[in-house]
Amino acid sequence: MTDASTDDTERGDSSSESTVYHVTSVDDMEEGDRLLVDIDGQSLAIFRGSEEFYAISNYCQHQGGPMCKGRMLNPLDSTKSKDAWELSQDSDVPTVACPWHGWEYELETGEHVAPTKYNLPTYDTIVEDGELYVEV
């Protein structure tokens, strides 16, 4: 696990309670890579998707599985054809599935892909001058 360092630069709305932490250099992560960082005792899983970076809580809402070890994918959908529900994978919503039992969360929102109350906290990521920051 990497210890994220507090960024010295002042950012964003100073009245907000959030703090920006430096994570790593953008070049250090390729698409599909993930990083486990510890910020003030909280474990965050950082993922690099095809377009952007995501930061979510590392602690799965089900039984605490390590999200940073989960696979990134897109959820399956189904569309009604004449006489069946056909499975399709048209969605381009990036998700991550917990490696323990497969609970699947949207990386952007942290919402479980099933219609349930469970979701994971997510955090904003910021890229500036080739460096990746997370706002907690």
Place this chain on the structure above:
Amino acid sequence: MGEVDNDGPIVFDTDFHLNEGMEHLVPYLVDPYKTLYERDYGEEYRDPFPQAGWFAPDRMGKQSPRQVQTREDVSDAMAEFDIDYALIQPSNCMHLGSVHHDEFATALANAYNEWASNEILDSEKGIYGSILVAPQRPETAAAEIRDRKDADEFVSVGIPSGGVHPPLGNRRYHPIYEAAEEAGLPIVMHNAVTTIMTAFPQLFQEFSRNLTCHATLHPMQQMVHLADMIVQGIPVEFPNLKIVMQEAGVGWIPFMMRRLDNEYLNHRSDAPMLEKMPSEYIEDQFYFSSQPFEAVQEQKYVEYVVELVGSDSLMFATDYPHFDFDNTEDVMNRLQRLPEAEREKIAGKTALDVFDIDQHD
């Protein structure tokens, strides 16, 4: 023993699995099976276990496969999950009860036991196992038990019970029970769903008493229909349809609501069309008649079940004049402590609503 966590209670995990492959078992197979198997398949061992369409899109490529194939793998996982003792079970060999070649099945059970005993189990580390037996050959199974009963690492007899046909009450299995009892070993039964699927309807034909049929089949059949209707999207396609399930008792309803929700969170892509959780569809569109209200003598049980199922879904029924009918007064007495509005719903108001009948004067 595994790492004992001094802060908490002793943890004994009574169902912990290996991911054995044929490559682990073949070296321990007796001849002629070892020679035949190696000659036929070389290193490309074909899996001999029956399967029933294990294509699970929701699982494929989603989770990281966790393989437990060595003693070290077991110890590592025990440490990770704070387990002090574990009862080790196979995975593939859970399908053994449905292998169609009886002698080969017994050879596989024997090979699994040899492999587990030599390479996995370790009583000093708290890693225990079951003597796996093939129920297809009860006498051979009994011999397997007698051969291994004194080994410290075996603390039970494992029957891979999924799809075992006839069911395990049949006299033909007595040699297994005799040997287990004589050895002082409990029998441990574990199913494999894909084998149950291949044998389930036929299994029913071997029930030798009405009690077996009646006690199990009413709720099981409704569980099957309920699960299938939800997973195939019936309530999504027919959102105004009300569905009443009768005569299956009540305790299984909260169980299935929770079991379906629990599984849906892992298997959502087997039914991506659902817009609500399975239990919400059950609450909104399914209704259950209360008879035969098992344990109606137990006030607490009745109240708890009603609370879990909900008075909007439960409808009183007598089933009169069938032999297991419920007496109105008796059931109503047990509902006495519920709020009046709930009692009235269960007694009749929900039914008036479901069947769209105006209350008579």
